[in-house]
Amino acid sequence: MINFNQVSKYFNGKAAIRDLTLNIAKGEFTVLIGTSGSGKSTTLKMINRLIEHDEGTIRFAGEEIRGFNPQVLRRRMGYAIQSIGLFPHWTVEKNIATVPALLNWPKARVQERVTELLALLNLDNEFRHRYPHQLSGGQQQRVGVARALAADPEVLLMDEPFGALDPVTRAALQQEIIRIHQLSGRTIVLVTHDIDEALTLADKIVLMDGGRVIQQGKPVELLTRPANQFVRDFFGRSELGVRLLSLGNAGSTARRGEWLDEEPIAADTTLREALSQFIARQTDKLPVVDNQQKPLGVLHFADLLHQREGL
Known part of the structure; x- marks a missing residue:
């Protein structure tokens, strides 16, 4: 579904991403993890051309992403972020309908899709007429995910989507995303710095440092067969047993x-x-x-x- 081949990105002459090669399979839940400045968010944003890569190739569904109009590409990829970014003066329904409206969906189809997504995200139908300031943080984040899914995208990109939430709400939303992934079979790429979140959500974990992939594979592989000392230290030897239990x-x-x-x-x-x-x-x-x-x-x-x- 998504292929990086020797991709590099520079900011002010300094490499943020270096010779990145990465394959993300269709229907796979991939989690990018690493320390601050490791390049995980930059990698995510290059997928939908919010950041343009400088070297190498990135392919989506077999085609180099520079062959797509950026707006067309982004409409094929849902995007959810930590700050949510809901329009404050729009109702929940209008916020969710942002991309379908741009695609000129019929009004009845838009309303039906909003109803479907409210149910999928466990929000009562009455929420469609509320405004963002009338919602809790967890409810706002659910609406943000619903908006990202509204046009039935082929890929869902998520950048630290639950980072600002309390632990209970965060755990509940993690389970919602797992359920959505199981129901929809969507390709999901999520960025986090939280190891336990990565282990909970991922089919495949990509551990990054210094703009490179250090190790990638199933969660249990990174825990039990670390490629080097960095991987061992990152996941924490003393917590290995407990983290294995989470799998x-x-x-x-x-x-x-x-x-x-x-x-x-x-x-x-x-x-x-x-x-x-x-x-x-x-x-x-x-x-x-x-x-x-x-x-x-x-x-x-x-x-x-x-x-x-x-x-």
């Missing part, structure tokens, strides 16, 4: 055919979250239910010790 879930680890008459946990609960439940409840067994709240099995604390082999 597994209770449903896949629970022992089938067992059950306990206690308060269950959901199958999609991460093993890291389950660890907290073990400690809080002072128990070594937790019943697990599926999406229909039906008994699935029992998660044993001892089984958390063997997750590295199972991931």
